[in-house]
Amino acid sequence: MLGTIVIIATILAPLMGGGHIEKAQMINTMLFVAGINTLHQTWFGSRLPVVIGGSSAFLIPAISIAVSNENSNYMDPHERFKKSMQRMQGALLIASFFQMVIGFLGFWRIFTRFLTPLSVVPFVTLTGLGLFARGFPELAKCVEIGLPELILLIVISQYVPHWMSSRRAIFDRCAVLFSVAIVWAFAALLTLSGAYNGRSLNTQVSCRTDRSGLIGSAEWIRVPYPFQWGGPSFDAGDAFAMMAASLVALIESTGTFIAASRYASATPVPPSVLSRGVGWLGISTLIDGAFGTATGSAASVENAGLLGLTRIGSRRVIEISAGFMLFFSMLGKFGAVLASIPLPIVAALYCVLFAYVAAAGLGFLQFCNVNSFRTKFILAFSLFMGLSVPQYFDQYWFTSGRGPVHTGSTSFNNIMQVIFSSAPTVALMVAYFLDCTHGWGHSAVRTDSGRHWWGKFTVFSADIRSEEFYSLPYNLNRFFPSF
Numbered sequence: 489m490l491g492t493i494v495i496i497a498t499i500l501a502p503l504m505g506g507g508h509i510e511k512a513q514m515i516n517t518m519l520f521v522a523g524i525n526t527l528h529q530t531w532f533g534s535r536l537p538v539v540i541g542g543s544s545a546f547l548i549p550a551i552s553i554a555v556s557n558e559n560s561n562y563m564d565p566h567e568r569f570k571k572s573m574q575r576m577q578g579a580l581l582i583a584s585f586f587q588m589v590i591g592f593l594g595f596w597r598i599f600t601r602f603l604t605p606l607s608v609v610p611f612v613t614l615t616g617l618g619l620f621a622r623g624f625p626e627l628a629k630c631v632e633i634g635l636p637e638l639i640l641l642i643v644i645s646q647y648v649p650h651w652m653s654s655r656r657a658i659f660d661r662c663a664v665l666f667s668v669a670i671v672w673a674f675a676a677l678l679t680l681s682g683a684y685n686g687r688s689l690n691t692q693v694s695c696r697t698d699r700s701g702l703i704g705s706a707e708w709i710r711v712p713y714p715f716q717w718g719g720p721s722f723d724a725g726d727a728f729a730m731m732a733a734s735l736v737a738l739i740e741s742t743g744t745f746i747a748a749s750r751y752a753s754a755t756p757v758p759p760s761v762l763s764r765g766v767g768w769l770g771i772s773t774l775i776d777g778a779f780g781t782a783t784g785s786a787a788s789v790e791n792a793g794l795l796g797l798t799r800i801g802s803r804r805v806i807e808i809s810a811g812f813m814l815f816f817s818m819l820g821k822f823g824a825v826l827a828s829i830p831l832p833i834v835a836a837l838y839c840v841l842f843a844y845v846a847a848a849g850l851g852f853l854q855f856c857n858v859n860s861f862r863t864k865f866i867l868a869f870s871l872f873m874g875l876s877v878p879q880y881f882d883q884y885w886f887t888s889g890r891g892p893v894h895t896g897s898t899s900f901n902n903i904m905q906v907i908f909s910s911a912p913t914v915a916l917m918v919a920y921f922l923d924c925t926h927g928w929g930h931s932a933v934r935t936d937s938g939r940h941w942w943g944k945f946t947v948f949s950a951d952i953r954s955e956e957f958y959s960l961p962y963n964l965n966r967f968f969p970s971f
Contacts, residue, residue, distance in 0.1 A: 489541040491834030503554035505568035512706040523813030525772035534765030543786035545736040549729035578720035580777030583730035591767025600759040605855040605938030607919040610870040615743030616845030618911025626835035630695035634832030640667040706824035714778040725899030732903040737786040744787035747848035752801030760970040793841030855938035874915030
């Protein structure tokens with residue numbers, strides 16, 4: 489999650505006119521808000537052990553705001569940064585109500601009630617697999633530290649526990665800490681020894697532990713507060729583009745919720761709980777807009793993968809980690825030290841963690857009839873389109889600077905680019921439509937799709953274990969019942 493925050497701040501801060509100081513403040517603010525959002529999601533939202541952090545789904549509308557002609561009129565970079573942030577705040581505040589309406593009014597409950605294991609397989613699989621560009625391509629930017637991190641993580645987490653069975657739990661649960669500490673220290677030694685002196689700028693940015701300027705720019709103590717960049721400004725086009733991003737964020741978060749429930753040994757998430765979680769995700773986006781994080785929130789995919797790697801599905805552990813987020817975000821120097829971890833090290837972690845999320849999706853195949861040609865077609869076509877369509881949209885964006893949809897409306901162009909650049913969103917649309925229409929009414933469809941097993945979890949009260957996993961604390965179910 490910290491890696492995603494650093495990537496978002498690294499991309500947006502320079503485009504908005506910010507320097508190292510603004511970048512450090514953005515990172516601390518996003519980390520602070522992530523702590524708050526994680527706590528209320530685990531307490532009152534989905535109740536799953538998930539971390540809520542910044543989402544890259546909001547990058548396209550945020551970049552569009554940052555480079556717009558309205559902001560280029562400000563000659564002072566700091567003033568341009570503030571004006572850009574204020575426009576992003578206004579758009580996020582409006583987009584948050586879109587998520588809250590979909591979640592709290594039960595629209596998402598109605599939609600997810602028709603999910604089956606067959607449509608969940610490509611959806612959840614591409615929630616992890618669709619992020620492949622953040623894995624080895626980023627690792628290879630500094631292969632001398634990225635590859636050792638990947639190898640060390642696999643050895644410590646997968647092989648050492650079998651060699652030292654008496655201490656298996658330590659290596660299962662602390663493999664990330666051990667491997668990152670070792671390789672981070674190695675990267676620091678390479679930096680101090682001058683190994684990267686005279687190398688290209690891209691190499692230094694990717695490999696050096698002191699490349700970001702964060703530690704020197706961060707304040708010792710700084711508590712983020714609402715509207716710290718000034719009052720929000722509102723624009724209809726920005727708001728619609730952010731609403732599209734919030735739709736993508738809630739779809740990707742739903743896939744993460746389903747994966748997290750598998751690794752937390754919980755029952756499949758009832759639709760009413762998914763809808764409740766999405767509603768509280770809207771409150772997270774509202775808080776993002778108030779504090780000025782530039783992007784909205786989503787459930788962290790990498791932290792869902794971490795549940796599988798560590799085999800710890802405890803809600804209490806996530807709440808404690810949220811407390812650490814709040815602590816390190818207020819002590820700016822400490823947060824900056826953590827944010828100075830070279831991104832190829834983080835990318836090496838992604839190679840394993842995203843793979844675990846993809847595996848959670850593939851695990852639902854056990855409830856489907858994989859011998860059915862209907863099942864094979866829906867699985868293969870939705871997986872292929874979920875990878876192919878976003879690849880086309882992303883490649884077009886990077887080569888031409890705009891998406892393949894280029895009408896006279898910038899906001900409409902951004903809406904299309906945001907939706908079709910998301911692999912799980914495309915996979916869900918294709919799989920959901922085909923599963924609900926292809927061969928519907930045939931006697932074998934219910935069994936082929938796995939609905940015969942999934943159906944009992946579509947109603948909250950149908951399985952007594954749902955109350956154990958998902959009921960609200962302090963007996964709040966009396967006032968906010970789940971259906």
